[in-house]
Amino acid sequence: MFKCQNFNYAVFGNPINHSKSPIIHSLFAKQTGILHIYKSVNVPLDKFNVFLQDFFKQDGQGANITAPFKQEAYFFCDKLTKRAKIAQSVNTLKKIDNKYILGDNTDGIGLLSDLTRLNFIKKNYSILIIGAGGAVKGVLFPLLSFGCSIFILNRTVSNAKKLVLQFYKYGNIDVFDENSSKIKSFDLIINATSKFIERKNNFIPVSLVSSKTCFYDMNYQKDKKMFMNWCLKMGNNLFSDGIGMLAFQAAHSFFLWHNILPKTDYIIDILKK
Ligand code: ATR
Numbered sequence: 001m002f003k004c005q006n007f008n009y010a011v012f013g014n015p016i017n018h019s020k021s022p023i024i025h026s027l028f029a030k031q032t033g034i035l036h037i038y039k040s041v042n043v044p045l046d047k048f049n050v051f052l053q054d055f056f057k058q059d060g061q062g063a064n065i066t067a068p069f070k071q072e073a074y075f076f077c078d079k080l081t082k083r084a085k086i087a088q089s090v091n092t093l094k095k096i097d098n099k100y101i102l103g104d105n106t107d108g109i110g111l112l113s114d115l116t117r118l119n120f121i122k123k124n125y126s127i128l129i130i131g132a133g134g135a136v137k138g139v140l141f142p143l144l145s146f147g148c149s150i151f152i153l154n155r156t157v158s159n160a161k162k163l164v165l166q167f168y169k170y171g172n173i174d175v176f177d178e179n180s181s182k183i184k185s186f187d188l189i190i191n192a193t194s195k196f197i198e199r200k201n202n203f204i205p206v207s208l209v210s211s212k213t214c215f216y217d218m219n220y221q222k223d224k225k226m227f228m229n230w231c232l233k234m235g236n237n238l239f240s241d242g243i244g245m246l247a248f249q250a251a252h253s254f255f256l257w258h259n260i261l262p263k264t265d266y267i268i269d270i271l272k273k
Helices: 021-032 048-057 070-076 082-087 107-118 134-146 157-170 226-233 243-258 265-272
Strands: 009-013 038-042 062-065 092-096 100-104 126-130 149-153 173-175 186-191 209-217
Touching: 009 021, 009 048, 021 038, 021 243, 021 265, 048 070, 048 092, 062 243, 070 100, 070 134, 082 100, 082 107, 082 134, 092 243, 100 243, 107 134, 107 209, 107 243, 126 134, 134 149, 134 157, 149 157, 157 173, 209 226, 243 265
Parallel strands: 009 038, 009 062, 126 149, 126 186, 149 173, 186 209
Antiparallel strands: 062 092, 092 100
8 A cells, every 4th residue: 555654745656756846835835824734756657546535545635746747637636627637647736625636737837837938838838849748738728828829840640630639619720731831830838748859750840930930849858958959059049948837737637636836936036056
């Protein structure tokens, strides 16, 4: 049996040692005065359901879910918020009435909040998203609802097509294709691949990048600098990594659990250091 040893909130993933969620949530707890003991748990790849069941049977009240379990978490829940249902991906769980598990996805609102903070997004923006994995599923609905047009560029085109089929009813979304694209230049380019590699299959014509194009990397790990290096090579300074998104998605998870939205500004500064 998985022993949760008196912590009531946790992030579950594999690998998990890189996770900054325990630091963020201990800062939220301090800021709000809410006692919430938050740990990280490395889950064997075939044990997600067992670990989560044990956690909620013991002291577990709420959980964050990270790669590669967001899809499994979606199927684990008894109830879902609208945005989690649409994303078919869950990053936040909450035990309700000691009876059932509610699933939410705060990745999209986290990204949108950070893009707003950075002044990287406006209604009607054309956005290119590189990647079509689980991370993208969580952010498409909020970006489309905001009024942006989205193009997806991915190594495996069929995965990009699947996302377009899942989300076209919520706004303007298409697979990026150099020939079919009618846009003059992208307002924002987001890297959502786990491994950005500059090569033929993610080649973006320079003509679609302007001096006003913003670049956002949903990754934040120090060893993942390929996208930033590529942006700098393009001569563009409007770049941010995803540390703000991480803080905002955590704040919205905290809000689901405790009904208080913690401040994130100074936390982003701490995390950047
Ligand atoms: P996550 O849940 O974090 O999004 P994922 O579902 O494994 O992780 O998706 C990773 C994304 O990075 C996918 O878009 C993947 O492309 P494919 O759909 O072709 O697999 C992309 N990716 C991973 N490694 C890549 C590489 N070496 N080159 C280009 N794209 C890569």
